[in-house]
Amino acid sequence: xxxxxxxxxxxxxxxxxxxxxxxxxxxxxxxxxxxxxxxxxxxxxxxxxxxxxxxxxxxxxxxxxxxxxxxxxxxxxxxxxxxxxxxxxxxxxxxxxxxxxxxxxxxxxxxxxxxxxxxxxxxxxxxxxxxxxxxxxxxxxxxxxxxxxxxxxxxxxxxxx
Amino acid sequence: xxxxxxxxxxxxxxxxxxxxxxxxxxxxxxxxxxxxxxxxxxxxxxxxxxxxxxxxxxxxxxxxxxxxxxxxxxxxxxxxxxxxxxxxxxxxxxxxxxxxxxxxxxxxxxxxxxxxxxxxxxxxxxxxxxxxxxxxxxxxxxxxxxxxxxxxxxxxxxxxxxxxxxxxxxxxxxxxxxxxxxxxxxxxxxxxxxxxxxxxxxxxxxxxxxxxxxxxxxxxxxxxxxxxxxxxxxxxxxxxxxxxxxxxxxxxxxxxxxxxxxxxxxxxxxxxxxxxxxxxxxxxxxxxxxxxxxxxxxxxxxxxxxxxxxxxxxxxxxxxxxxxxxxxxxxxxxxxxxxxxxxxxxxxxxxxxxxxxxxxxxxxxxxxxxxxxxxxxxxxxxxxxxxxxxxxxxxxxxxxxxxxxxxxxxxxxxxxxxxxxxxxxxxxxxxxxxxxxxxxxxxxxxxxxxxxxxxxxxxxxxxxxxxxxxxxxxxxxxxxxxxxxxxxxxxxxxxxxxxxxxx
Numbered sequence: 013x014x015x016x017x018x019x020x021x022x023x024x025x026x027x028x029x030x031x032x033x034x035x036x037x038x039x040x041x042x043x044x045x046x047x048x049x050x051x052x053x054x055x056x057x058x059x060x061x062x063x064x065x066x067x068x069x070x071x072x073x074x075x076x077x078x079x080x081x082x083x084x085x086x087x088x089x090x091x092x093x094x095x096x097x098x099x100x101x102x103x104x105x106x107x108x109x110x111x112x113x114x115x116x117x118x119x120x121x122x123x124x125x126x127x128x129x130x131x132x133x134x135x136x137x138x139x140x141x142x143x144x145x146x147x148x149x150x151x152x153x154x155x156x157x158x159x160x161x162x163x164x165x166x167x168x169x170x171x172x173x
Numbered sequence: 174x175x176x177x178x179x180x181x182x183x184x185x186x187x188x189x190x191x192x193x194x195x196x197x198x199x200x201x202x203x204x205x206x207x208x209x210x211x212x213x214x215x216x217x218x219x220x221x222x223x224x225x226x227x228x229x230x231x232x233x234x235x236x237x238x239x240x241x242x243x244x245x246x247x248x249x250x251x252x253x254x255x256x257x258x259x260x261x262x263x264x265x266x267x268x269x270x271x272x273x274x275x276x277x278x279x280x281x282x283x284x285x286x287x288x289x290x291x292x293x294x295x296x297x298x299x300x301x302x303x304x305x306x307x308x309x310x311x312x313x314x315x316x317x318x319x320x321x322x323x324x325x326x327x328x329x330x331x332x333x334x335x336x337x338x339x340x341x342x343x344x345x346x347x348x349x350x351x352x353x354x355x356x357x358x359x360x361x362x363x364x365x366x367x368x369x370x371x372x373x374x375x376x377x378x379x380x381x382x383x384x385x386x387x388x389x390x391x392x393x394x395x396x397x398x399x400x401x402x403x404x405x406x407x408x409x410x411x412x413x414x415x416x417x418x419x420x421x422x423x424x425x426x427x428x429x430x431x432x433x434x435x436x437x438x439x440x441x442x443x444x445x446x447x448x449x450x451x452x453x454x455x456x457x458x459x460x461x462x463x464x465x466x467x468x469x470x471x472x473x474x475x476x477x478x479x480x481x482x483x484x485x486x487x488x489x490x491x492x493x494x495x496x497x498x499x500x501x502x503x504x505x506x507x508x509x510x511x512x513x514x515x516x517x518x519x520x521x522x523x524x525x526x527x528x529x530x531x532x533x534x535x536x537x538x539x540x541x542x543x544x545x546x547x548x549x550x551x552x553x554x555x556x557x558x559x560x561x562x563x564x565x566x567x568x569x570x571x572x573x574x575x576x577x578x579x580x581x582x583x584x585x586x587x588x589x590x591x592x593x594x595x596x597x598x599x600x601x602x603x604x605x606x607x608x609x610x611x612x613x614x615x616x617x618x619x620x621x622x623x624x625x626x627x628x629x630x631x632x633x634x635x636x637x638x639x640x641x642x643x644x645x646x647x648x649x650x651x652x653x654x655x656x657x658x659x660x661x662x663x664x665x666x667x668x669x670x671x672x673x674x675x676x
């Protein structure tokens with residue numbers, strides 16, 4: 013991480029590596045059908061270019077798998093005294109600072125796949141829709157702890173708009 | 174806040190406090206149904222115009238007229254039922270509104286969360302002397318409380334009352350509203366008491382806050398400014414293209430491509446003129462007052478501290494006379510179709526008026542010479558006026574406008590400058606900062622740049638400073654969150670006439 017996205021006095025918490033597994037599963041589900049169809053066509057017709065495109069697609073999925081693992085490692089969050097930092101992205105990096113007093117509500121969500129993998133998402137909402145402070149891939153107990161913590165800190169520092 | 178049981182309301186609101194809308198309301202609202210049906214059928218008929226012409230004889234017309242009568246009956250009937258089901262009450266802390274024929278809804282708008290109060294008069298309501306009172310409470314789309322329709326004088330008296338209550342003033346204890354002998358004058362200035370014309374009229378112990386006019390927009394300037402716009406330029410370009418095409422192809426039919434463009438830009442120009450007509454701004458203890466509109470007149474009141482951000486923008490066609498369009502973010506405004514109408518602070522400002530508009534929102538910009546600073550912010554580039562500009566490496570990502578990107582932090586606000594052709598200046602008071610962000614793409618990382626974003630409530634202003642030096646941007650992020658925190662701690666209370674220490 014380069015310096016602007018890594019302030020000196022901040023210790024980052026990482027999200028669960030199970031998020032990478034969940035995302036990779038989604039990717040595989042999405043790409044499994046096209047690859048399967050290509051392979052079937054290739055077997056039936058025996059054309060070389062169909063084999064090649066199936067292989068290219070498979071390689072692409074492999075690259076996505078590697079990328080997802082790195083992306084998940086790049087997600088970080090930190091609770092400071094007065095605000096929450098959320099950082100994500102490798103190529104397009106993003107860092108959001110949300111003051112606790114500005115939080116309007118906190119969402120904790122977990123879809124069926126996320127539940128299978130034992131992870132949940134925490135999303136902070138301010139009065140601005142541009143605030144994209146979502147932390148994916150938290151273990152449920154950590155998500156609940158964070159929600160409680162944010163709610164109590166938000167209450168203590170509640171300000172109007 | 175849905176309730177199927179009216180008794181829920183009865184606990185918090187005194188039964189005698191409930192009031193109804195004006196009985197003419199269904200007659201005005203009912204037209205909407207008829208107009209909608211007419212518009213849809215006109216659209217359908219337009220598709221099959223020839224068939225309609227062939228049907229002209231015979232009894233078809235009777236059926237059409239009969240059908241319209243039924244639609245009108247349904248429209249007015251439903252509106253009448255809706256009117257019967259609608260009632261509202263004002264308590265010291267909130268406005269309660271009950272609506273809905275089948276699905277009962279009760280909405281409670283807390284007055285200390287009041288963001289703006291508008292008195293809106295659509296053309297038809299204006300003809301019969303009625304107004305709609307709209308309260309914005311920053312709860313996202315559709316959260317506004319609309320009281321439609323009330324008598325003009327009632328709507329204005331109610332607005333005065335709501336603003337006074339929202340400001341933290343109290344009704345004099347123990348007085349019946351109808352027999353309030355001496356109106357409480359919270360502003361200690363001689364202002365006429367609101368007229369109490371008949372028994373059904375809304376009575377209020379409060380008087381309207383005095384106001385001082387700040388600027389108004391002359392019609393000729395509005396017309397000229399609207400004609401000097403991108404829509405007009407596009408129209409001229411399309412026109413020339415159409416003429417060239419029809420000359421080359423020797424076919425007049427090519428000129429017909431002009432028709433949609435003509436309609437579109439005509440519509441745009443009409444909307445701009447209609448909304449900006451007789452635009453007046455004033456300042457009062459209740460905040461900024463804006464009045465405007467040709468067919469639909471709108472009187473907005475934005476209490477102190479409710480403006481979240483300001484944007485001044487200038488297209489290249491306005492550079493000669495140095496005119497600026499000033500827009501604001503107010504929580505609650507900026508949802509749906511009314512956004513363009515509600516969020517304009519000045520449709521076409523001269524330089525002096527633009528500065529006055531900024532002053533309306535931020536009387537203290539936090540610099541010694543606000544005029545010079547604003548001048549540098551609007552026209553300058555690089556380090557003019559103390560701005561921190563983008564470094565030279567930014568020319569690779571924005572070869573045209575890189576010298577205009579800049580940021581200035583004063584004691585009170587953050588100024589973000591950008592745009593060389595389409596000039597722009599965004600101002601965010603520190604205490605109104607929601608959250609902050611930093612973004613960096615791959616190219617920016619190679620060049621050591623980063624973009625700084627301030628998140629504001631929904632609206633036309635989305636402040637950001639692109640392509641700053643990444644160290645500057647990171648430092649800005651850090652300092653700005655501290656500054657926003659201390660500014661919030663020192664900010665004026667939500668109820669602006671109270672002197673209680675901020676929560």
